[in-house]
Amino acid sequence: MPELMNEIQERRAKRALSEQKISDEVIERLMTAATFAPSCFNNQSWRFLVATNDDALTKMHAALAGANYWAKRAPMILAVVTKPDLDCRLSDRRDYAFFDCGLAVESMILQAMKEGIIAHPMAGFDPLKVKEEFQIADEYIVIALVALGYPSEDDSFLNEKHLLAEQSPRDRKPASEVICYNAWELEASE
Secondary structure, three states, X not given: OOOOOHHHHHOOOOOOEOOXXXXXXXXXXXXXXXXXXXXXXXXXXXXXXXEOOHHHHHHHHHHEOHXXXXXXXXXXXXXXXXXXXXXXXXXXXEEHHHHHHXXXXXXXXHHHHHOOOEEEEEOOEOHHHHHHHHOOOOOOEEEEEEEEEOEOOOOOOOOHHHHHHHHOOOOOOOHHHHOOOOOOOOOOOO
16 A cells, blocks of 8 residues: 555544543644645635533533444534535535535544544534534534544443444445546446
């Protein structure tokens, strides 16, 4: 395999999180990494809600889907929020706010890896519940939640499916299914 940055090579969306608090200094570096991401015309369409105290974490927990029970151990849950008119709205339905928020989250994930922290993005949550719990205006879109925490040696709280996932090798589609060079060669029926 080509030589990759260690943070990319080693990154996994693990679930065995420690309840150890993340220091304010580390959180500041994580969030700075997120805000240093590139964005369309430098619009910086991302908005983040960092939940670290008990009250805010309880509100985040109320929005989690049942399969994300493990995230309740995370000492930090980040809500990634935007609204399309904060960013470039281009031809052919290209609302860049979502792309730019993804770039910001990836920058934060790579910094988390450097800090020895697991950052696990989640789609399994009720975005309307997050908006209700935190009084986020209706025009905003809660794109994702990200559970952050140090790895835990104790994985006994995970269900069998998640225990297997923790120890399984990385599973990626073959490059030939997702990458074309110089001509579009993928099936239209995907």
